[in-house]
Amino acid sequence: MKYTITTILLFLVVGTTWAQNKKWTLEECVTYAVENNLSVEQFELDLENAKIDKSDALGRLLPSLNSNLSVAGNTGLSFDPTTNQPVTTTILTANGGLTSSLTLFDGLRNINRLNRAKLNAIANDYRLENLKDDIRLNVAQAYLQILSNKEALEVSKAQYAVTQQDLERTKELVSSGVVPRGDLLELEATAANQEQQIVNNEGLVIISKINLAQLLQITDYENFDIADESFEIPPSDILNNGPKTIFAKALEFRNDIKFSESMMDLAEKDVELAKGAYYPTLSAFFNYNTRYSDQGGFDPATGNLVPAESFTNQLWINDGISYGAQMNIPIFNGWSTRNNVKRSEIGLEKAKVQLEQDKLALESTVNQAYVDVTTFRKSYEAAEKTLEARTLAYEYAKERFDVGLMNSFDFGQAQARVDDAAANVIRAKYEYIFRLKFLEFFFGIPITLD
Template sequence: MKNFSLIAILLLFCSQLSAQQKEWTLEECVNYALENNIQVKQTELDVELSEIEKRDALGNFIPSINAQASNAWNTGLTQNVTTGILQNQTVRNFSAGVSAGITVFDGLRNFKQLQRARISRLSSEYSLDKMKDDIALFVADSYLQVLFNKQNLEVLRAQNQITQEQLGRTQDLVDAGVLPQGDLLEIQATMADEKQRMIIAQNQIQISLISLAQTLGIQDYQNFDIVERDYNILGNEILDNTVYEVIERAKEERSEIIIAETNKELAEMDVELAKGAYLPTLGAFFNYNTRETGQGRITGAVLDPDEPSRQIGVVQGTEEIVVAPNTIPTLGSPLPFIDQLYRNDGISYGFQLSVPILNGFATRNQVRRNQINVKRAEYQLEQAELDLEANVYQAYTDANGAFEAYEAAVVAANAQEKAFEYATDRYDVGLTNAFDFSQAKIRYENTQREALRAKYDYIFKLKVVELYFGIPVRDLKF
């Protein structure tokens, strides 16, 4: 039993350790965000609501059927439904019915409502696609930022290793009297500055990891990490197209234009729906009702012993009084429940026509409001096209500029690397002081960091152009 418990504990520990050691690739981050990001989930709810709206529109074509039933007791002075006499009694009455109705014609609003619901569903799906593109691009940017911070820290550590080696050599040269004490202090100050920058770089890594985890919807910040791999610059053939070709492709593929177009169609459908209120509405109905009571039924009649006859009239001319037997009905047990329902049932059916004549200009004003909304949607579509052109032009220009900046940064980094190697050789033989060596080292670090920043900046901006060109987010190559 103890061995079994020990094995279970070890398995649990191993599973937790493997979970902690999971490192996320960019593809995994994008796919996870598309499934779990809160903004994506909220947009998916809009799609579900549009589906419900479509079902509502379909339901307008189906007859409405309702059933009702009641069983009530009345106590006190009430009319006996059998004899018609008011008397103190307790009466139980049961009634039931079924009613059905259907709209035969309502100015074609039902058909137009269904068309509107279908367009609304498409608009929600396009909005979801746009949200996924935005989230995927944001995840990629955050992921590349983490990579930049990690590689920046590696650069600082590599440079710090060089500084440590130089510190040891400088200490030996100072002890031998070859270099002054000031060179040693300069190297020590450089060492302290590099340690401070490494601490700041480590903090930047944690902050960028937390930001990425929040975008993905992951709360275990402590154990969240990404795969450290170097992303190469590839697939820049997209920039072989002119900016105008990218703009035209974006107008065909991007969701921004499609969403604006569907919003315009929705506004136009609202106008047609409002105009439908000008036309008459024709409906059909059918009702079935029945009832049952617990009161006794009349089974016969007997003469009233107190007043066996009663006056029913007078003969004109002779003034002779006409009398008739005065009978009292005798009550028996009520008919069975089912028999009463069969005997007392009835149906009604027919058509109902409603013709709008005057409603305080409500319909006219609603039509006018919706026509104004159509104009607004047209302006929004025009603005969306202008914004898309500006955004694509900006993204295209940024990508080209980022590529040129990256090439320049690589050239500068290579040149500074050679300059640093030359400064290192001169410092090792005592031909330059520690200050000049530190300055050469700082310039080399800065060019390396700038080359990294320019590289990931170009990769991200290139992906933005690819999205505008219509490449699906899952097909983007990194």
């Protein structure tokens, strides 16, 4: 199929417009952040290194095999490698061989290195997943902050629109002499304050968008936006479980705890590796060598000079093998082995202490999250009641103001209290949603706003 330049340009324009108008959902933000975060890429590279270490450890269990080959020319006095006799002419020689060695026993250190490499790969995987968990929480919090700021902006615009209507009616009342001009000035001041609040809220929306875009490694801040959705508090029965139940559940799957446990396992392997140096090391070797020389020799029976054998014949005529075993027994090495064992044991104790500290920190976090959910739920319910009461008081004040029974200052105060109550409801709502999702996350429930 052939495409004209106009068609291609049309595709590019449509694609660019779509990218600029894309509205990101929470799920898309979380997925994109995990896949494109630079720290995640760094940890993934660390995981690849750990897998290479595992391959290195496996290679230590296998026999080594190396070959060597050398070709040399000598003029003057030298020794013929095939006869070991001195010669004083130009001689061309070649040597080659294969060498293989295998460690038969080294205090099980090679086995422990392999097991440690496997544990290290698992630990790096837990560390990577724990980082992804932190990113998911940070993205969810930043996403909810945008929703909160957007909703606050919409409320402030709606309140400003109502004030504008009151302002128009007050102008008519001032013109007819029903209310004094001071009331109009007071309302104008209230409208100006609300207009300033709109500007502030717009700034907060922009800043919160930039914060989320940075978490996603997106630099096109101007065109970045999230989906225009309104979320209510999702139903949840997480509070039916006590803090101890949630903590016990978190211990089963939390990657930070699994990482600490794997680090303790690594420390145990380090102790075993260090103790392996106390044992003798037994290894076996096998060598095959052959050589070539372009010099002939003398026939011992006739005393005549015999020309050199061909290259291929000399390879098997002059070859030889050697094999054997070698044992190294550690006797005294300046206490280095003993000190390494002690260091490893101290490292193991530190890993155990760190694991207990991480468990205590997790328990504290779960308890705090549980209290926060309970507290912010009550705070949200109280904020709703306050808004309801403030709204009724405002409506009553508005009726009195419209008939001239209330001055503009008192009416403005009633309106300001409604504005504050509405802002508190929005803030408490999204703080409660985040705390709720945060607590559910420790119970193994994925972060969604459904």
